[in-house]
Amino acid sequence: MKKSFILICFNTIFYLLFILFSFVGIPLFSLIVAIQSVFISHRKAMGKFRRAISWYGLVIIKALPYPFVTVRYKDLDKTKIAGPFIFTCNHRSASDPFLMSCLPYEFVQVVNIWPFKLPVLGFMARSAGYLSVREMPFEAFSEKAEKLLKDGVSIVAFPEGTRSVDGSLGQFHGSIFRVALKTGYPVVPVCITGNERIPARGTLLLRPGTVKIHKLSPVTNYEYAGLTPYKLKNVVRQLIADEIEVMEGRGND
Amino acid sequence: MTEQEIIKLTNQVFEDSFEIEKELLKKEMNIFQDLGLDSLDIVDLVVALQEKFGVKIRNDERIKSIRTLGDIYKFITALKAEGSTPAADSQK
Numbered sequence: 001m002k003k004s005f006i007l008i009c010f011n012t013i014f015y016l017l018f019i020l021f022s023f024v025g026i027p028l029f030s031l032i033v034a035i036q037s038v039f040i041s042h043r044k045a046m047g048k049f050r051r052a053i054s055w056y057g058l059v060i061i062k063a064l065p066y067p068f069v070t071v072r073y074k075d076l077d078k079t080k081i082a083g084p085f086i087f088t089c090n091h092r093s094a095s096d097p098f099l100m101s102c103l104p105y106e107f108v109q110v111v112n113i114w115p116f117k118l119p120v121l122g123f124m125a126r127s128a129g130y131l132s133v134r135e136m137p138f139e140a141f142s143e144k145a146e147k148l149l150k151d152g153v154s155i156v157a158f159p160e161g162t163r164s165v166d167g168s169l170g171q172f173h174g175s176i177f178r179v180a181l182k183t184g185y186p187v188v189p190v191c192i193t194g195n196e197r198i199p200a201r202g203t204l205l206l207r208p209g210t211v212k213i214h215k216l217s218p219v220t221n222y223e224y225a226g227l228t229p230y231k232l233k234n235v236v237r238q239l240i241a242d243e244i245e246v247m248e249g250r251g252n253d
Numbered sequence: 254m255t256e257q258e259i260i261k262l263t264n265q266v267f268e269d270s271f272e273i274e275k276e277l278l279k280k281e282m283n284i285f286q287d288l289g290l291d292s293l294d295i296v297d298l299v300v301a302l303q304e305k306f307g308v309k310i311r312n313d314e315r316i317k318s319i320r321t322l323g324d325i326y327k328f329i330t331a332l333k334a335e336g337s338t339p340a341a342d343s344q345k
Contacts, residue, residue, distance in 0.1 A: 138293060171289035178293065230271040230294050237289075 010068045011206055017064045025056055026120050030127070043151065050106045050128050050153070057101025061211075068208040069198055073102040077188070077217045084154040085218060086180050089190040090169055090240050091158035095198050095211070100156050102213050103190070107154040110145075110176060112162070131155070138175055145179045155179075156190075159233060163201050169241050172233040181229055186218035189236050191243045212247050216240075259329050262305050263322070270301045280323030288322075308332045 029052040037045035062071055083105055089096065097109055110131045116122045129148065133141055145155055159172035180187045191214045197207040216239060224232050264278045273288060284290045290298065299310050306329055310316060313332075319325055 171286065171291075173291045174293050175291075228271060228297075230273075230290070230297075234289060 007205070007207070010065075010208070011204075014064050014206060015204070018060060021056075021059060021064070022120050025059070026124050029053075029056065030124070046129065047106050050108065053124060053128055054101045054103075056124075057098045061095065061098045061101060065198075065206060069206065069211065071099065071102065071211045071213065073213045073215070075215045077215060079217050079220075081186060081218060081220065083186075084149050084152050085186050085188045086149070086176060087154060087156040087188045087190050087215075088159050088172075088176060088236055088240070089156065090164070090192060090244065091160045091162065092164050092167060092192065093195040093198055093200070094163070095195050096158060096163075096192055097156075099192055099195065099211065099213055100190075103154075103156070103215065105154045106152065107156050108148060110155060110157040129153075133175060138178070141175060142179050142182060145176070146183050149179075149183055149185050159237075165201060167196050169237065169244065172237045174229040174233045177233040177236070178229045180221075180224065181227070181232060184221040184225075186220045187224065187232070187236055188218045189216040189239045189243065190214070191216070191240050191247060193244055193247045214243055214247060216243060254333055256326070256330055259306075259333065260326050263302070263325055263329060266298070266301045266305050267322075270297055278322060280321065280326060282322045283320055284322060284325070285320070302329065306333070 029049070033045055033049045033052060036048060040048075061069075084107075085105065087100070087103060087107065089100070097111070097115070100107070100109065108128060108130050109125070110133050111125060113132055113134050116126055116130075116132055116135075129144075131141060131144055136144075148155060155176065157176040159174075159176055160170040161173050162170070164170055177187070192211065194209050194211040197205075198209055198211060199206050219232075219236060219239070224235070227235065260280075264275065267273045267278055267288075268275060271288075271290070271294065277288065282288055284295075284298075299316070302308070302325075303310050308329070310328075310332070315328055315331075319328060
């Protein structure tokens with residue numbers, strides 16, 4: 001009884017703050033960047049806008065749910081090579097796109113159609129140049145992604161395409177890996193565990209817990225050149241699957 | 254071309270084009286869920302099968318109902334029986 005009451009209080013407070021912060025914070029960020037864009041180049045303004053989105057995300061995932069939800073981000077990259085990168089992440093929860101704010105890079109996300117339809121958030125995603133992969137043919141997607149990468153903007157994709165129903169890692173779609181093979185930018189596997197119920201698929205209820213995010217070493221062009229798109233996506237999928245096993249205490253560290 | 258030859262050549266396409274291990278190539282395997290092919294892989298698959306068997310597949314409506322490797326074997330067998338051009342037999 002007491003647990004349920006705390007859970008209801010936590011969720012009520014979180015969502016009130018979420019709505020308040022989204023409806024005030026996003027227009028405010030947008031206005032500041034719009035004013036700045038008069039004095040700086042479009043490219044710099046977009047960079048600032050995307051950084052602002054990351055700050056917004058960090059508040060949503062770290063400040064608002066604290067102390068009920070904690071986020072632990074680990075950079076396990078041993079190479080420290082420079083970006084931009086193509087980040088590929090497993091997808092278990094609607095909180096995943098927000099959790100990407102932990103990545104300290106300027107990036108856009110590859111999203112499905114529905115996030116663009118969300119009030120405020122959809123506007124923000126579209127304005128930041130997020131890529132709606134199902135609304136364009138592969139060639140157009142590839143061109144846009146290539147242009148972003150050449151501009152120094154990383155790309156975050158969830159190649160499963162949809163949230164996992166049972167937590168298991170789904171099959172990967174190959175579009176983003178074809179972009180990697182075409183452009184030669186490093187592919188970085190990112191693994192998230194612990195947010196299966198923050199919130200679970202089909203509900204908005206947030207449960208308390210610890211979310212772990214591990215950013216692995218990049219798979220470089222040197223390593224993947226010559227692979228087929230199918231092979232590359234499965235190499236990266238296996239790296240993510242192995243790390244998730246370790247993160248969940250089922251594999252070898 | 255016998256059914257066994259069609260199975261062997263189709264499996265070769267999967268091994269060469271997608272580097273899928275031979276052990277996974279069983280007729281009951283779902284090409285999407287079990288083998289992990291996506292829509293873009295299917296385009297590559299169609300091209301590779303056309304080259305391998307010398308048949309025209311791209312605009313064939315039956316391709317939309319293919320789910321398993323066994324469906325592909327049957328589809329190619331049917332195409333061959335219908336007498337598609339045997340142009341690419343030399344590419345084996």
